[in-house]
Amino acid sequence: MEIKTINTTNISTFFNQLVQSGKIVIAPVLKKSGKIFFERVQSYNQIETDYIQTAFSAKSVVFPKVEELFSYSKTTDNFETKQSLSDIPETVVWGLRPCDSAAFNYMTRFFMDENPDIYFATRKERTTLIAISCAKSDEACFCTSVGLDPGKTKGSDIQLTLMGNEYYVEVITEKGLSAIKTSESLFTSSTEKSKEKYLAEPTTKFSIEEIKEKMQNAYDNVAWGQESMGCVGCGACAFACPTCTCFDIQDEGTGENGKRIRCWDACGFSQFTKHASGHNPKPNQTARRRQRLLHKFKYSVENIGMVSCVGCGRCIRICPAHLNIFENILNVTKA
Amino acid sequence: MKLLQNKVAELFKNGTINLMIGFKNALNKQVVPCFIENSSQAEQLIYTADCKNNLSVYLHKPEVKKIKKVGIIGNIATLRSLIQLTSENQLWDIEQTILTVNEKDEIILFKNMREVETYVQTYFPENHTEEDKKLLEYIDSLPREERWKYWMEQFSTCIKCYACRAVCPMCYCTQCTVECNQPQWIKISSETTGNLEWHIMRAMHLAGRCIECGECGRVCPVGIPIHLLTTKMNQELFKEFATRPGFSLKGEYAMNTFKPEDKEGFIK
Amino acid sequence: MRVAKITEEAPLIQTYRLEFVDKKEADEFSFKAGQFAEYGIFGEGECTFCIASAPTREGYIECTFRNTGRVTKALADCEENDIITLRGPFGNSFPIEQWYGKNVVFVTGGIALPPLRCVINTLLDQREKFGEISVYYGAKTVNDLTYKAELDDWANRGDMKLFITVDPGGETPEWKRYIGFVPTILEQNPPESDNAIAIIAGPPILIKLGMPILSKSGFPNNRIFTTLENRMKCGVGKCGHCMVGKTYVCKDGPVFTYEEILKMPVEY
Numbered sequence: 001m002e003i004k005t006i007n008t009t010n011i012s013t014f015f016n017q018l019v020q021s022g023k024i025v026i027a028p029v030l031k032k033s034g035k036i037f038f039e040r041v042q043s044y045n046q047i048e049t050d051y052i053q054t055a056f057s058a059k060s061v062v063f064p065k066v067e068e069l070f071s072y073s074k075t076t077d078n079f080e081t082k083q084s085l086s087d088i089p090e091t092v093v094w095g096l097r098p099c100d101s102a103a104f105n106y107m108t109r110f111f112m113d114e115n116p117d118i119y120f121a122t123r124k125e126r127t128t129l130i131a132i133s134c135a136k137s138d139e140a141c142f143c144t145s146v147g148l149d150p151g152k153t154k155g156s157d158i159q160l161t162l163m164g165n166e167y168y169v170e171v172i173t174e175k176g177l178s179a180i181k182t183s184e185s186l187f188t189s190s191t192e193k194s195k196e197k198y199l200a201e202p203t204t205k206f207s208i209e210e211i212k213e214k215m216q217n218a219y220d221n222v223a224w225g226q227e228s229m230g231c232v233g234c235g236a237c238a239f240a241c242p243t244c245t246c247f248d249i250q251d252e253g254t255g256e257n258g259k260r261i262r263c264w265d266a267c268g269f270s271q272f273t274k275h276a277s278g279h280n281p282k283p284n285q286t287a288r289r290r291q292r293l294l295h296k297f298k299y300s301v302e303n304i305g306m307v308s309c310v311g312c313g314r315c316i317r318i319c320p321a322h323l324n325i326f327e328n329i330l331n332v333t334k335a
Numbered sequence: 336m337k338l339l340q341n342k343v344a345e346l347f348k349n350g351t352i353n354l355m356i357g358f359k360n361a362l363n364k365q366v367v368p369c370f371i372e373n374s375s376q377a378e379q380l381i382y383t384a385d386c387k388n389n390l391s392v393y394l395h396k397p398e399v400k401k402i403k404k405v406g407i408i409g410n411i412a413t414l415r416s417l418i419q420l421t422s423e424n425q426l427w428d429i430e431q432t433i434l435t436v437n438e439k440d441e442i443i444l445f446k447n448m449r450e451v452e453t454y455v456q457t458y459f460p461e462n463h464t465e466e467d468k469k470l471l472e473y474i475d476s477l478p479r480e481e482r483w484k485y486w487m488e489q490f491s492t493c494i495k496c497y498a499c500r501a502v503c504p505m506c507y508c509t510q511c512t513v514e515c516n517q518p519q520w521i522k523i524s525s526e527t528t529g530n531l532e533w534h535i536m537r538a539m540h541l542a543g544r545c546i547e548c549g550e551c552g553r554v555c556p557v558g559i560p561i562h563l564l565t566t567k568m569n570q571e572l573f574k575e576f577a578t579r580p581g582f583s584l585k586g587e588y589a590m591n592t593f594k595p596e597d598k599e600g601f602i603k
Numbered sequence: 604m605r606v607a608k609i610t611e612e613a614p615l616i617q618t619y620r621l622e623f624v625d626k627k628e629a630d631e632f633s634f635k636a637g638q639f640a641e642y643g644i645f646g647e648g649e650c651t652f653c654i655a656s657a658p659t660r661e662g663y664i665e666c667t668f669r670n671t672g673r674v675t676k677a678l679a680d681c682e683e684n685d686i687i688t689l690r691g692p693f694g695n696s697f698p699i700e701q702w703y704g705k706n707v708v709f710v711t712g713g714i715a716l717p718p719l720r721c722v723i724n725t726l727l728d729q730r731e732k733f734g735e736i737s738v739y740y741g742a743k744t745v746n747d748l749t750y751k752a753e754l755d756d757w758a759n760r761g762d763m764k765l766f767i768t769v770d771p772g773g774e775t776p777e778w779k780r781y782i783g784f785v786p787t788i789l790e791q792n793p794p795e796s797d798n799a800i801a802i803i804a805g806p807p808i809l810i811k812l813g814m815p816i817l818s819k820s821g822f823p824n825n826r827i828f829t830t831l832e833n834r835m836k837c838g839v840g841k842c843g844h845c846m847v848g849k850t851y852v853c854k855d856g857p858v859f860t861y862e863e864i865l866k867m868p869v870e871y
Contacts (some may be wrong), residue, residue: 031558032558033557033558033559034558035556035557035558037557055556055557056556056557065494065524065525066524066525066526072645074645077624077686078624078686079645079686079688110841111841114839114840114854115839115840115841115854117841138362138363139362139363140362140363219868225398226370226372228398229370229393229396229398229399230367230368230369230370230393232392232393232498232501232502233501234496234497234498234500234501234502234554235494235495235496235497235498236496236498236554236556239494239496239556240556245841245843246842246843246844247836247837247841247842247843248523248524248836248842249648249649249836249837249842250522250523250524250648251643251645251646251647251648252522252524253645253646254646255644255645255646255647256645256646258645258646260645261524262842263495263523263524263525264494264495264525265842265843265844266496267843269497271514272834272843272844273833273834273844273870274834275832275833275834276650276671276672276675276834277671279807281833281847281869281870281871282870284397284398285396285398286398287870291846291870294848295843295846298849299846299848299849302849303849316362317363318556320388320498320501320502320550320553320554321367321368321388322361322365322367324361324362516672516673517672517673517676519673
């Protein structure tokens with residue numbers, strides 16, 4: 001790990017040099033709707049710098065909303081399939097929050113565990129994550145409740161923290177080092193500094209160790225009904241969430257030519273678990289919402305030892321009924 | 336608020352309702368739906384101009400229908416939804432208690448759907464915000480190709496989360512057209528043409544039924560003003576058939592009623 | 604895979620014998636009893652079925668399925684020599700090596716026989732290694748029984764105990780075997796649990812009624828096996844569709860002991 005600083009007046013130069021390097025640079029952009037999304041940009045003046053959190057996560061860089069797995073075409077007496085992983089470009093994601101970087105960590109663990117996902121692996125390998133520590137938070141943020149904090153560097157290749165008229169730069173990985181290589185002159189070496197007084201202070205809602213324990217017995221709690229009443233069964237939370245990884249697989253084309261794609265799916269949809277026979281093991285929204293929360297705070301822990309929630313609060317902000325995940329968790333773990 | 340909270344507590348105590356669907360304060364200064372199951376919880380209830388959700392969508396839920404005696408508080412859009420849903424025979428299995436708060440901050444407890452109908456018919460509320468009106472004017476002003484480009488650009492950002500469908504009180508089909516796979520009418524993955532097909536199909540299914548609560552546009556995670564599609568649809572239908580959804584319990588709306596005097600200019 | 608042979612088993616149920624198009628793939632492919640594969644038709648999608656033939660029989664694999672939905676209909680429309688796709692084998696398998704010297708009891712019904720038929724034939728191909736083999740199998744009517752010819756072969760072997768039944772009213776005048784629901788026949792002819800393994804698979808009602816009978820006969824939960832079905836897409840434990848609690852049916856199953864089933868939420 002290397003510690004540096006860069007003056008705020010030079011940050012745009014660094015950014016623009018990243019664009020000029022030929023890599024695809026994705027950064028937060030303010031849209032006409034007033035929401036902020038990660039989008040491909042060509043220069044620093046296109047990006048939004050004053051925000052708490054983007055509406056959607058940056059997971060589409062490594063787990064796109066629609067991804068071609070392979071294409072197929074009929075030959076005289078058989079079929080030919082083609083994969084196009086070589087087309088995936090080098091990408092830099094700028095302006096992630098520490099919660100988002102930690103989410104990439106979770107996704108890596110999940111996708112590479114047991115049956116490694118080559119599509120994810122290729123994209124992740126070609127992605128550099130430059131995160132910016134949080135100076136502000138809102139009431140939906142709860143990263144400190146899930147073992148993270150507004151300055152944590154877990155998962156980031158480079159992490160920037162604004163300290164007055166300069167950014168404190170933690171270059172954590174080899175990838176991070178190679179990203180600043182051509183702009184080295186803009187940076188100054190530094191000693192380790194404390195970030196604490198420059199960081200937001202989101203309130204801690206619960207102790208994750210306590211919750212992990214209590215979730216063991218939460219399945220039968222009658223509170224699930226009340227906590228799920230507001231859920232209308234859309235996929236907004238799952239699609240905005242940086243750790244949700246469920247997907248559908250579809251063939252698009254004819255019997256002779258086409259492609260097999262995977263696209264985002266959500267356990268909140270009523271058809272997600274429905275059998276061809278018509279039997280649905282999760283027949284109501286209560287069962288489906290319970291699945292979502294238990295998956296994040298119990299099943300992920302049991303399967304790969306990680307809670308699959310980073311406390312970014314996107315689900316709360318984007319939900320049509322603003323269902324509050326940490327309130328739900330607290331209520332279903334009450335005795 | 337106290338009056339409302341007391342009124343609702345009373346309704347629980349005298350057994351009129353076993354569930355109250357209303358609004359409460361939440362984080363980030365938001366106002367969110369709340370589901371109250373006994374009189375002691377009534378103190379959470381609030382009602383302000385920020386109460387925009389159309390709560391009638393929750394009356395489709397089997398969990399709510401099971402409770403049967405359900406109270407609901409609504410703004411004008413919600414009341415119109417209730418009328419439209421009643422005219423489409425979707426609320427026969429719920430004993431509703433309907434409340435609203437008028438501009439004088441008076442709490443109105445409707446005795447039956449007829450009273451709701453009368454109340455709504457005396458109002459001709461302007462549902463649309465200034466922003467909406469400006470945007471609609473702008474889109475209307477565009478030449479055809481530009482209008483097409485505008486919408487295709489919007490639909491390219493659609494992520495097929497179906498939040499628009501999920502919050503719409505009129506989307507109550509237990510199996511949506513997109514959930515049929517023999518044949519797969521509209522592809523599942525998000526892609527501009529497919530997304531266009533989805534939104535146009537939904538607008539067609541809502542033609543003459545949408546009461547323009549604007550919820551679909553409000554909840555869209557990517558900010559597509561899709562509520563304007565059905566608003567425009569309704570404007571066109573009113574021009575042709577002089578009907579508006581959500582005002583009459585009779586259930587005669589443009590796309591399900593035939594009158595001999597209907598224009599047939601399209602038959603040449 | 605090339606469709607080598609099609610057998611009509613019962614109304615809407617067919618067995619396809621599949622052979623590899625590429626000899627190298629045929630040589631490299633191997634599977635264990637209990638594993639499944641994703642069978643597909645390009646342009647339509649994929650479907651999950653167990654591999655219904657025994658791994659001891661080389662050169663081909665078989666799958667048996669009912670024409671129920673989009674992909675099974677497309678599969679059913681195939682003819683001999685058509686090409687379909689196969690991904691697999693996936694999942695865990697029955698621990699057959701642990702059953703040497705033991706008696707094995709199979710309880711199943713209708714179209715749940717295919718996964719068990721794979722195991723039965725695997726045992727029969729090494730008959731001397733196992734004790735008594737009993738099969739309790741039934742269907743709604745005589746016509747609905749799958750593997751009719753094989754059932755006769757098994758009966759004629761003389762080294763198996765067979766209890767083949769049809770539901771009351773499902774018999775034909777020539778029917779000489781049992782009449783009654785499978786759990787009833789199981790209860791009337793309870794299997795010996797000493798030094799025995801039981802495998803039960805079938806619709807929820809069969810499991811619900813059959814499991815207690817096996818328990819009453821003395822089978823402990825870790826000597827009762829079942830194979831679960833759930834909606835699947837990827838087959839490798841990533842897409843999330845088949846999750847039951849923390850368990851991915853595709854990756855951690857589909858074979859489970861009843862002891863493991865009891866630890867899961869009832870979401871299958």
